[in-house]
Amino acid sequence: xxxxxxxxxxxxxxxxxxxxxxxxxxxxxxxxxxxxxxxxxxxxxxxxxxxxxxxxxxxxxxxxxxxxxxxxxxxxxxxxxxxxxxxxxxxxxxxxxxxxxxxxxxxxxxxxxxxxxxxxxxxxxxxxxxxxxxxxxxxxxxxxxxxxxxxxxxxxxxxxxxxxxxxxxxxxxxxxxxxxxxxxxxxxxxxxxxxxxxxxxxxxxxxxxxxxxxxxxxxxxxxxxxxxxxxxxxxxxxxxxxxxxxxxxxxxxxxxxxxxxxxxxxxxxxxxxxxxxxxxxxxxxxxxxxxxxxxxxxxxxxxxxxxxxxxxxxxxxxxxxxxxxxxxxxxxxxxxxxxxxxxxxxxxxxxxxxxxxxxxxxxxxxxxxxxxxxxxxxxxxxxxxxxxxxxxxxxxxxxxxxxxxxxxxxxx
Numbered sequence: 001x002x003x004x005x006x007x008x009x010x011x012x013x014x015x016x017x018x019x020x021x022x023x024x025x026x027x028x029x030x031x032x033x034x035x036x037x038x039x040x041x042x043x044x045x046x047x048x049x050x051x052x053x054x055x056x057x058x059x060x061x062x063x064x065x066x067x068x069x070x071x072x073x074x075x076x077x078x079x080x081x082x083x084x085x086x087x088x089x090x091x092x093x094x095x096x097x098x099x100x101x102x103x104x105x106x107x108x109x110x111x112x113x114x115x116x117x118x119x120x121x122x123x124x125x126x127x128x129x130x131x132x133x134x135x136x137x138x139x140x141x142x143x144x145x146x147x148x149x150x151x152x153x154x155x156x157x158x159x160x161x162x163x164x165x166x167x168x169x170x171x172x173x174x175x176x177x178x179x180x181x182x183x184x185x186x187x188x189x190x191x192x193x194x195x196x197x198x199x200x201x202x203x204x205x206x207x208x209x210x211x212x213x214x215x216x217x218x219x220x221x222x223x224x225x226x227x228x229x230x231x232x233x234x235x236x237x238x239x240x241x242x243x244x245x246x247x248x249x250x251x252x253x254x255x256x257x258x259x260x261x262x263x264x265x266x267x268x269x270x271x272x273x274x275x276x277x278x279x280x281x282x283x284x285x286x287x288x289x290x291x292x293x294x295x296x297x298x299x300x301x302x303x304x305x306x307x308x309x310x311x312x313x314x315x316x317x318x319x320x321x322x323x324x325x326x327x328x329x330x331x332x333x334x335x336x337x338x339x340x341x342x343x344x345x346x347x348x349x350x351x352x353x354x355x356x357x358x359x360x361x362x363x364x365x366x367x368x369x370x371x372x373x374x375x376x377x378x379x380x381x382x383x384x385x386x387x388x389x390x391x392x393x394x395x396x397x398x399x400x401x402x403x404x405x406x407x408x409x410x411x412x
Contacts, residue, residue, distance in 0.1 A: 004054070005067060008055075008058045008062050011085055012062065012078050012082040013078065018040070019034060019037065029217045030087065030123060033084070037088065040085060041085065041088050041092055044089065045089075052093055053100070053104045055089065056086075056107075059082055060104075060108040060111055060112070062078070062079070063083070063112055063115060066082075077121070079117055080117075080118055083117075084124060086124070087124050087127050090128050091131055098132060102144065106144075106147055106148070109128070109151045110154075112125050113155060120217075122155075122159060122162065123221050125158075126156070126159055126221060126225065127221075127225075129151070129152060129155055129229070133232050133233060145235075148233055152229065152233045156229075156245060157245065159218050159222060160222070160249050162215060162218040163218035163249075163252050164215070164251075165214065167180065167256075177252070177255040178258075178259070179261075179264050179267070216267055216270055219270035220273075222249070222270075226249070226278070228277075230242050230246075242283070242284065243284075243287050247287050249287075250287055250288055250291055253275060256268055256271045257271050257275070258298070260303040272308045272312065272315075273311055275288060276311035279319065280314070282322050292315055292316075292319050293326065296319070297361065302360070317369055330365060333358055
């Protein structure tokens, strides 16, 4: 098709003009297309010269060299509009057309990573990749599967970098990261890039810090798609290749989960959803086990939004259930704390606080478990308690009762 790039660029421009003024789903990273925008998808599909492979090649050309077009300030970048169109297009074409065009789609995905696209554009690249996996989880050729794994690794790493953009190093000598003291802005996905420009100007006028406005969206998108995506892309005998990638992602996730401040709440919620989804796959355990246990034992653990409790219950259940040592380690810590005697060099208040902290975590672990899962440990849990932590013990008893069948309770 002659002038295909200009035709697709015009589609992208009109796509932005036909977006919904108000979207039905707030805080959605990848926006839903409006009815008028979907008409553009059907228009392109109806053009005989624009076969699926041709569309993919032309979109790649637009991303690499966007035609110059006049636009006002509120217009999204042409690349983002092009990818929004392409995402909707991929959702609506037959699986057979998508599979037959895999080489062109692979070239588009590979070439888009080093282009330095705006963050919303990189989110859409991950969205397109996820749509392909949902429609066609298995490729016949081992070479194609390995190329899919490689491009998945690169795309996820790029999103991970955006996710960590609200973090900074504590010192230049160490890699330790902490959350920047700057606002974390959550805006609507449909107008993400344009809204961010306005919000940036507003915030920068009132603060000396530059907000990393896309980090929350990156974390949210990873929470939505990452666990299932990796499980589908890497076969059972290739799961070990996932661990280094997940270790890098956790390097960005853990600092957000250590920070319980109000301004970090959006990132905390997104990260706990991400960790919860990953914990459901046993092969990922090596990437998060130690970090999750350390977070669980931190004295600020219970300083969280109520919406995060269910995610932490799932994480703790997976943490304690998938091996035979983690729960025993917790029980050992509780037993040592209960049996240790006060010494001349021990702060009594600190020791009592430590005992209470461990009992609360044991109670939460049992509360997170299946009914009767820890029934055989009940005699140990009922062991000698101290009056000064009786309130914590009562909490433990109540939550144990919730996670224990009536028959077992009657037998105690």
